[in-house]
Amino acid sequence: MLSYAILIACALICCALALNAWRLIIGPTTPDRIIAVDTMYINSIAMIILLGLYQGSAIYYEGALLIALLGFVSTSAFCKYLLRGDIIE
Amino acid sequence: MDKVRNFSWFPMPYHSILLWLVWQILHDFSNGHMVLGAVFAIVIPWIVAPLSEKRLVAKSHIKVLMYTFRLLVDIVVSNYDVAKRVLQSNRSLKPAFIAVPLDINAPVPLTIFASSVSLTPGTVSVELSDDKKWLYVHVLHLEDEQELINLIKHRYEAPLKEIFGC
Amino acid sequence: MTVLIEVVVSVLLVFGSVVMLIGSIGLAKFPDYFTRLHAPTKASTLGVACILTASMIFFSIELGHLNLKETLISMFLLITAPVAAHMLAKAGLHYKVKMTDSTENQHLAKKAYLHKNPDDA
Incomplete structure (x- = not known):
């Protein structure tokens, strides 16, 4: 049962990632694209956790944590760039 | 110093x-x-x-726990709300900007308040006015402006004011 | 692994991924920038928290000792999601993205952009 649940969850998150990619491509403005990338980060955390569950190994957790950290930092950097036109003033 | x-x-x-x-x-x-x-x-x-500068200390631990618990419940409820709006047609949507008058002005409670507003009832805090008296909020679906402002003030601001005593 | 744990983990996984999918649908279908901001910030946080909880339960049973590492990711996302949403909203305001015509109180957006009180002229 668990393996089916993992496969279903994987399929759903793949759809979510495809929708995010679609928004990333068509997104009329730059801020829209930043939201799409931010959501993609969070979805990929879920994807990595699911891979860890599928293979039954707990080490993928570290990758998920790193993506969570980098996702937030990069989103703030993008926003800072849009707000100021520069990242480091 | x-x-x-x-x-x-x-x-x-x-x-x-x-x-x-x-x-x-x-x-x-x-x-x-x-x-x-x-x-x-x-x-x-x-x-x-x-x-670090002078830190604000919470007055009551029970109230902090209660506030956290209420926030977690509200996150689930507001998720349900937003999910409902997502699955409905775009035309029934009534987005709006509102300005919430603030009673708290210390940085830490203000940050917690703005974050709570962002996480909960279909609202995202957008900007703070320069004198820190108004918080601009974007609402996904606005039914009644005054009612929503009262809800935000009672549900999130009043407990924070009690916790930090400012 | 008992059947009960397996059922709980499976339900959490499917529920979390459905919530995340709804967030992404919202991102794809809402009409303007500010409404699009709502769906992912709320739905993704809850969805990923559910999946992380499922993983936590699974590995706690599988490894035979308490495994709370995933809570750290959940906590981190719970703290950073509103901050990121706030920064994104500010960036959108600064960028002067177009709002749908049905948005009420559009004059407040201009006031917010200038950091003014709503009463000021």
């Missing part, structure tokens, strides 16, 4: 406990890391405490 501060062994007790706990979670509660985490939890606040 001219005077040398009195030295204390635990300048930031809650931060120390949190640091130790996070270290244990990262290293699966092994014996060696319990000692190492304790050393870090004691030494790092010595270095960091003089850097």
